[in-house]
Amino acid sequence: MQLALTDSQQSLKWCHMNTRRIDAMIDTIKNPSCRACLLEEPIDLYYFTGLSLSAGSLLIAPNASALFVDGRYYAIARKCSPLEVHLKEGENLKNYLKQKKVDFIAVDSSKMSVDAFEQKKKEFLEIRWVTIPYLTRALRSIKDPEELAKLRRSAHLTKQAFIFAKQALKEGVSELEIAWKFESFCREHGASRMAFEPIVAFGDHCAFPHHHSTNRKFRHKEGVLFDVGCVIDSYASDMTRTVIPMDAPEKIQRIGEIVKQAQAAACNLCKPGIKVKELDEAAREVLRKGGLEEYFTHSLGHGIGLETHEFPRLTSKGMEGETVLQEGMVITIEPGLYLPEIGGARHEDTVIVTKDGMENLYQDLR
């Protein structure tokens, strides 16, 4: 049985890599008078330091980047972080800022709580603070080769576990039992956890986009929707397949087919320079022609990486729709159709945007 090393252990292997990310972060802060930022979200700390910290402060600034952690993490952070590490207590951070002449700092206002920000302003009277929403998301949306390798591994395991779990479908088995087949296979083959609660839906349950698996039993001729993903080396995977038997009701077979066509239409457009709204429109156009657009009730997909849902969201609406695909982005493409009380279908791949197109991580699983 191959059980996963946890994120912290993995981190020992790769935390030396992240000075590149720190340099890139400094470049993304466009404000010419403010070149520093202070990050405190655990997932951001992990991205830049390779350490699983439940708390800490990471100062990123030209020639003055340093990590401040409490006593629980000091020894491990010193051992494997490429950055200066200091204890986060007393005046340590304040003195460091003074010594390095850092007096203008950005924080992520989409993540920092009102209290935490007020506390900062009170504690560091000499610092000018600037709030920037979503400070790290643009950088994190472009995956480097090491991240892409991990995303491929994560997707590969999800694919294997899906094939394994699907084999257990037989009259009388429950959604929860099939979901557990998927999950336990992943865990026994290297996943540290699920990317989200596995969704297994039978028959009319496929009509709920956010279904939670139940004890409902499988009956022949039903459609079965799997929306599943695991986490391996801290990176998430996400795919959906709707298994529709040949003797399922004609209506269900038809929506299954159209959803696949809509998904392929969006996938085929993927390349750098395309706006996400163009993908959404391409999928919707197929559904519209089939007279079914009204049954597609969510956005087309989302970025994926350390988190299951990352920037960008694939939508036609507002400013988000104008987001332009870039090489290295990794996104899901997942149109679905949901007919209340009857059933539904969704088809989802995760794709890497490459130099001149895309790499579909589930290409061989049609």
Place this chain on the structure above:
Amino acid sequence: MQLALTDSQQSLKWCHMNTRRIDAMIDTIKNPSCRACLLEEPIDLYYFTGLSLSAGSLLIAPNASALFVDGRYYAIARKCSPLEVHLKEGENLKNYLKQKKVDFIAVDSSKMSVDAFEQKKKEFLEIRWVTIPYLTRALRSIKDPEELAKLRRSAHLTKQAFIFAKQALKEGVSELEIAWKFESFCREHGASRMAFEPIVAFGDHCAFPHHHSTNRKFRHKEGVLFDVGCVIDSYASDMTRTVIPMDAPEKIQRIGEIVKQAQAAACNLCKPGIKVKELDEAAREVLRKGGLEEYFTHSLGHGIGLETHEFPRLTSKGMEGETVLQEGMVITIEPGLYLPEIGGARHEDTVIVTKDGMENLYQDLR
């Protein structure tokens, strides 16, 4: 195999119960001119509505409580919420506030992000907003009988799974394999997830309070630390046992004994009216007499409920130490001793503070 219904399904059974909590919440807002609050944290939404929502706004106000959710949750919320439910779009919330004459609203500044609060102020110009940190934690710290029943079930399963996993200890087995024995037993007997990543530590690994299980193999004569807990019906469990064989090094046997004595000293004090610092002091006094206090490097314990770590934190320090135990609080008591490079021991029970003492959920597991 008994697999768990998910939180959302469970919620169908009990969401009618929570109008009592909503009334209690109104009573906890002491500001006489501000009797309303707006909650947006998913775990608070769950506590008051019984619904698993990833987003939503819950207005709690005298005769004007209502839940605002997006299209994904509207049907399910209407079906099973005891509250008025409205779509969270357009001017719906604004119009509702106007109609109900609510113009002064508290938000939880420890949870709401800077951006979300700025957005509120901009969008609702006619509302006076007041920030209160930790708005719901005092109320949530007192568990009602239904919550206590769930916490007992969760603890019982953790105990059973611990006994099962411990039996698999044999020369050559890895920490990760034992951790997986624990986890898979829980999941196959009704747990929806782990309360935290199970900690299984062998020998010198017991010296890390926040150890992550590894592929290290078990050798006879070693101490083994289990810090484990699951979630069942949305409620967490948490217990630690250090299994120390009779032929383990004398030093390890001694710290194992002293930790148990320190833990019992704190446990025995538990009753309404006692301050948490008195528990902490009682445990520390035992360690001090043994000349070992310096090796106890974390706080004595924490509240537990829907979250594994809740209010109160059991510490001697500052205002937190003055927190007075009340009937219905559920806390962990978990002193530990950590000898770097050598080993360690921790002993943790979860106890319910009762009318005149406490109920130890792991009483029969010494």
